[in-house]
Amino acid sequence: MLSDVMEDYLKAIYILQERDGPPVATSEIAAYLDVTPPTVTSMVEKLDDRGLVEREKYKGVELTDEGVTVALEVLRHHRLLEAYLTEHLDYDWSEVHEEADVLEHHISEEFERRVAEALDDPTVDPHGDPIPNADLSPPEDAEHTPLSEHESGTTVEISRVSDREEEELRYLKDANITPGTVVRIVDVAPFGMVTVAVSDGGRQSLPEEIADSIRVKRVETDAVSAEEVPEA
Amino acid sequence: MLSDVMEDYLKAIYILQERDGPPVATSEIAAYLDVTPPTVTSMVEKLDDRGLVEREKYKGVELTDEGVTVALEVLRHHRLLEAYLTEHLDYDWSEVHEEADVLEHHISEEFERRVAEALDDPTVDPHGDPIPNADLSPPEDAEHTPLSEHESGTTVEISRVSDREEEELRYLKDANITPGTVVRIVDVAPFGMVTVAVSDGGRQSLPEEIADSIRVKRVETDAVSAEEVPEA
DNA sequence: CTTTTACTTTAGAGCCATCTAATCCTGCAC
DNA sequence: GTGCAGGATTAGATGGCTCTAAAGTAAAAG
Structure with a gap:
C-alpha cells in the first residue's frame, strides 16, 4: 500500500x-x-x-504512532539485512548499507522471519545499531552517547557507527574504529575534532561530523584498558 | 537505467x-x-x-540481442534467488516464485555473485529451469519437451515445472510431480488432459494448460522403472 | 471481393514523485 | 515594532506507467 x-x-x-x-x-x-x-x-x-x-x-x-511502526518495520528490515549479508554472504561491514537500503523495501514478512531465524534473532546490526524486534516496539537506546560529547582523557567503547557512507566506513574500519573497540580520547580540538588512541597504538583524528555519528559507552579505566590503550 | x-x-x-x-x-x-x-x-x-x-x-x-541480454540477466537473478531461498533459507519449492519475482530487480551484481558462490554456481533452479550463466550466453534447452506432446504409454522423467502459480505448484508437489520424478503416461484425453501414474502408485490427471507447462525427458522403459511405475 | 471479427493502436486522462520559479511566512536583528 | 533573511509553501510542468474509450487494420469467412 x-x-x-x-x-x-x-x-x-x-x-x-x-x-x-x-x-x-x-x-x-x-x-x-x-x-x-x-x-x-x-x-x-x-x-x-x-x-x-x-x-x-x-x-x-x-x-504518529502508526508512522513510527512503519519506520521501525523498515529499519528492522534494513538492519536484519545488514546482519545477514555480513554473516551469511561474506559482505564486509562497510559494504552492506546500500544493498540493504534497496532490499529493505522489497522483502516479504516471510523473508524477514526466515532471515531473523537464520541469525537467531539478533539485537544489533554490524554497525552496532539496535534492530527493532518483531513486535515493533520502539527500542530504547541505552547509555550510548556521541563521541563528540566526551572529554579528553576519557576511555570509551565504540557501540554504534552510523552507516551512511561506504567511504567513511571503510576508512573507520581501517583505523580499527568499529563497534566493540575500546579507545582513549587524547584530544578534543576547539573546532570539535576528536583525536583518539586505539588499542593497537594508532591514533585517529575525526572531524566533528564524524565524531557526532559515532556512539560510545564510557568505560571504567582499569589496569587492562590502561595497558590496551597506551598514552603515546 | x-x-x-x-x-x-x-x-x-x-x-x-x-x-x-x-x-x-x-x-x-x-x-x-x-x-x-x-x-x-x-x-x-x-x-x-x-x-x-x-x-x-x-x-x-x-x-534484440541487447534485449535478450537484459532478459537473461533478470532470469539469472530470478532463478539464483529461487535456488538460494530454497537451499539456504528453508523456503519450499512452491513458495519462492513471488519473492524472487520482486527481488530479481533489486539485487546488485555483487549480491548475484555472492549468491552464486554460496550455491556453487548452480545450473538449474528448484523448478528445473536452467539458470543462465554469468556471461549471459543464451542457455540451450536440451531435449525437454512438454508433457502434453507425449503419447499414452510413454514413461518420462519430469525435468522442468514452470513456476508461475504458487497454488498449482503446491498441488503438483503434493502429487509428487516435481523435477526428477519418473512418471508413466496412462491416458491422453481428446481435450488434452493427461493422466499419469506416479511411482508411489498414485494417479494424477492434468488439464492441458498444466501439461503444457511441464517439460519432460523420455525414459527408456526398463525393469526398474516398470516396477516403479505400475500399471494400476 | 467483401464483410466481419479479432486484435492493435491512437487519443486522452490520471496518479506518482520529482523539479524550477515564484510567492509567502516566521522569527531574529535592530 | 519593523524589516529582512532564511526557510517553507504554492504554482505549474515533466516523465513514467497505467487506464478507458474510440478508431484503425489485417486476416479469415463468406
Missing part, C-alpha cells in the same frame, strides 16, 4: 527525530534524502493525509 | 518468445503481465526506441 518512497520518508523522519528530536524540518528531510524542499512538502502532506505524520505548516513534522 | 517494469516486459517477452517463438503479440504480453493491451503498445514503443526489441506494427515484437 505504501510506496518505497513513502517508506524512505518515514524512515528518514524517524532517524532525524531520534537524533534531533521533533519537529523535523522540511529542509532536514530534503537534505537527508537528497531531494528539493518542495518535493518534501508535497510528500509530507500526503503522509499527513494518511495519518502517518502530524504536520504543522512552516514548523515541521512528527511521526 | 532500465526501470523494474521494463525489465519485467523484457523477461516476459523472452519467456513467451522461447515458448511460442517470435514475434510475440501485444495481447500475449498483456495477458502474461496482467495489463491492458494499450499499456503494452506504449511500452514496446519505448523498448523499440531504446533498441531492446524489434517491433513491427500490428505484428508483434522480438527481442
Whole structure:
C-alpha cells in the first residue's frame, strides 16, 4: 500500500527525530534524502493525509504512532539485512548499507522471519545499531552517547557507527574504529575534532561530523584498558 | 537505467518468445503481465526506441540481442534467488516464485555473485529451469519437451515445472510431480488432459494448460522403472 | 471481393514523485 | 515594532506507467 518512497520518508523522519528530536524540518528531510524542499512538502502532506505524520505548516513534522511502526518495520528490515549479508554472504561491514537500503523495501514478512531465524534473532546490526524486534516496539537506546560529547582523557567503547557512507566506513574500519573497540580520547580540538588512541597504538583524528555519528559507552579505566590503550 | 517494469516486459517477452517463438503479440504480453493491451503498445514503443526489441506494427515484437541480454540477466537473478531461498533459507519449492519475482530487480551484481558462490554456481533452479550463466550466453534447452506432446504409454522423467502459480505448484508437489520424478503416461484425453501414474502408485490427471507447462525427458522403459511405475 | 471479427493502436486522462520559479511566512536583528 | 533573511509553501510542468474509450487494420469467412 505504501510506496518505497513513502517508506524512505518515514524512515528518514524517524532517524532525524531520534537524533534531533521533533519537529523535523522540511529542509532536514530534503537534505537527508537528497531531494528539493518542495518535493518534501508535497510528500509530507500526503503522509499527513494518511495519518502517518502530524504536520504543522512552516514548523515541521512528527511521526504518529502508526508512522513510527512503519519506520521501525523498515529499519528492522534494513538492519536484519545488514546482519545477514555480513554473516551469511561474506559482505564486509562497510559494504552492506546500500544493498540493504534497496532490499529493505522489497522483502516479504516471510523473508524477514526466515532471515531473523537464520541469525537467531539478533539485537544489533554490524554497525552496532539496535534492530527493532518483531513486535515493533520502539527500542530504547541505552547509555550510548556521541563521541563528540566526551572529554579528553576519557576511555570509551565504540557501540554504534552510523552507516551512511561506504567511504567513511571503510576508512573507520581501517583505523580499527568499529563497534566493540575500546579507545582513549587524547584530544578534543576547539573546532570539535576528536583525536583518539586505539588499542593497537594508532591514533585517529575525526572531524566533528564524524565524531557526532559515532556512539560510545564510557568505560571504567582499569589496569587492562590502561595497558590496551597506551598514552603515546 | 532500465526501470523494474521494463525489465519485467523484457523477461516476459523472452519467456513467451522461447515458448511460442517470435514475434510475440501485444495481447500475449498483456495477458502474461496482467495489463491492458494499450499499456503494452506504449511500452514496446519505448523498448523499440531504446533498441531492446524489434517491433513491427500490428505484428508483434522480438527481442534484440541487447534485449535478450537484459532478459537473461533478470532470469539469472530470478532463478539464483529461487535456488538460494530454497537451499539456504528453508523456503519450499512452491513458495519462492513471488519473492524472487520482486527481488530479481533489486539485487546488485555483487549480491548475484555472492549468491552464486554460496550455491556453487548452480545450473538449474528448484523448478528445473536452467539458470543462465554469468556471461549471459543464451542457455540451450536440451531435449525437454512438454508433457502434453507425449503419447499414452510413454514413461518420462519430469525435468522442468514452470513456476508461475504458487497454488498449482503446491498441488503438483503434493502429487509428487516435481523435477526428477519418473512418471508413466496412462491416458491422453481428446481435450488434452493427461493422466499419469506416479511411482508411489498414485494417479494424477492434468488439464492441458498444466501439461503444457511441464517439460519432460523420455525414459527408456526398463525393469526398474516398470516396477516403479505400475500399471494400476 | 467483401464483410466481419479479432486484435492493435491512437487519443486522452490520471496518479506518482520529482523539479524550477515564484510567492509567502516566521522569527531574529535592530 | 519593523524589516529582512532564511526557510517553507504554492504554482505549474515533466516523465513514467497505467487506464478507458474510440478508431484503425489485417486476416479469415463468406
